[in-house]
Amino acid sequence: MSPSIKDVAERAGVSVGTVSNVLNHPERVADGTRAAVQSAITALGFVRNSSAAQLRAGTSRSIGLIVLDMANPFFHDVARGVEQVADELGYAVVLCNSDDQLPRENRYLQVLEEQRVRGVLITPIEVSSERLDALRRRGTPTVLVDRHDPRVNCCSVAVDDVGGGELSGAHLVELGHEKIVYLSGPLALRQCADRLTGLRRAVAAAGLDPDEAIEVVEERAMNARTAHAAASALFAAGSTATSVFCANDLMALGVLRAALRTGRRVPEDLAIVGYDDIEFAADATIPLTSIRQPTQQIGRAAAQLLVEECDNPETHAHQQVMFKPELVTRESTAARKPPRECVDEF
Amino acid sequence: MSPSIKDVAERAGVSVGTVSNVLNHPERVADGTRAAVQSAITALGFVRNSSAAQLRAGTSRSIGLIVLDMANPFFHDVARGVEQVADELGYAVVLCNSDDQLPRENRYLQVLEEQRVRGVLITPIEVSSERLDALRRRGTPTVLVDRHDPRVNCCSVAVDDVGGGELSGAHLVELGHEKIVYLSGPLALRQCADRLTGLRRAVAAAGLDPDEAIEVVEERAMNARTAHAAASALFAAGSTATSVFCANDLMALGVLRAALRTGRRVPEDLAIVGYDDIEFAADATIPLTSIRQPTQQIGRAAAQLLVEECDNPETHAHQQVMFKPELVTRESTAARKPPRECVDEF
DNA sequence: CACTCTGAATGAAACGTTTCACGATCTCCA
């Protein structure tokens, strides 16, 4: 097996305690001794056994992060934010991908708990599940990411989806649209429902009747293909809508494609607003207007809250942080101007 | 602190050895005893301490996976494949994202080694680095993902990029193109260089002179924006090329946008081939012809090789697995036909 | 010289498991 601290001690002619001190409190060891130990370490290729260290120490310096889907740029950016903060504060992040499946989420929670992580950041499949509650009951700090727990017994970080819908609605109304399609994912998802609420609010605020001005199309999947089909169906049915607000950018891209395919001009004949402002949104055939969420900041804030709770368990007070999304206007809703990024093409 | 096996034993009125057996070898324990222990476990909310278990057992059931960029669908799919196989074989996967930075890669290697993972799957920043060599020297099995080590002292799984370039070239030549632009990322990357090699080979095989038929444009970044700019520049310079082969799909999408913007028809005026066949390729304004890599299979194969080596360290023989990519033809190169996916739109 | 003080190193205990040699009890059959 790999050499232990004992082998190192032997080779350096010191006690194991001293080797441990070199590793953890170098300042307590005299220069000469330290050098001797160091060279023994490199000579033997010693690597600390973290199981033993953690067992003895009784506590780890790591936190778990369970996301729904690492392929989703949203969660990817959140993870990046979390890692940044964790790094700064000397914590390690254990990254887990539940893939939206409860059994996977449960398995990861089990693993994290067995590893005695200090805390868990999670976008749970359901805000309250058997295992998750058990984890909290046993005293492991938990922070909800992109979710809120109505029963407010833990910290959470989310984005104001009502506000996002409102931004989009206000923008479209301001451009003169009086007939807006809301191409949504499952309205059972809070995010989708909230955005509709915001949209209606904005429309109402402009003096229009939401029930007349807004047509809701609910789809099960939130990808380009579904959206393309939905938009095609709308066109075929002779929809009079002049604008579409989509639940995410992929759907918006699907709508964009359907529109261009059928000879519609964007934004003149149809204005399109997406959501998430994924990287590619700016590089679409017609750059997409979208709602941007401060994803990295979400991750940073969540990590900070968690570490705060880990470090001061008694004085800690749970917080619900809510970020505001931001409207990014691009060509897909702009009044037609010379394309900004291509002016010097010819 | 959380209850230990000892607390459980006390409460159930048995010895710690018995509790351990219930956990690890239930068949060795009589039904009644097992039930008593189980109920003590749930009553106390006992969760096994994996540090202690691993320390005692001396060996873990986990492997590390270090990828360059989890945002990249390629690596995401690879990871999925790895997880599948690991699951089946009872291993846990520790997922790490080096973000193309050597310090991060090194830090993760350190952590994995301290955790005594059984083996490591890695797409290294450099095929041979200080730390990576050290890891291998100490006897931790290693499998290279999407890389090859010329010195062949470990397993590796990769895709035949020369073959990919060849597929693309043969396809374009067959369609009658005699002037092809290769829009590449840094040619210092083996992948980019290999694809060019394949492209030249296919062109030569068709009796054309590669130097005349192929124009290479090398860009630093491999995204849509760069590609859009590069394509625009080509058009402005009056390029006579009738087709573009791009180093990845994002670049292809950038080229597509530039072409449509300047009134070109795709594929009649310009045929476009991408690489990777990302999910969105099929949903672009003009669906993209692309080269698909068997990403999940790469992950599966890599995990299988690693586990094989972990389980039979002496009999194991290193293997270099090379997958063949596949051409997926879509509209961006097809002779113009009624769009396949939109026939019933009107 | 006797003394305290300081800095450095030691050695044993403890962390929570798993393992394994050993008992204890029961069953079955000669």
Next chain:
DNA sequence: TGGAGATCGTGAAACGTTTCATTCAGAGTG
């Protein structure tokens, strides 16, 4: 009735660290 198995359970050792009370050797002081 006695002995051989089989079946269950026990208890102590061991895994590789960290921690902390203790020892030791000098240096400084009166």
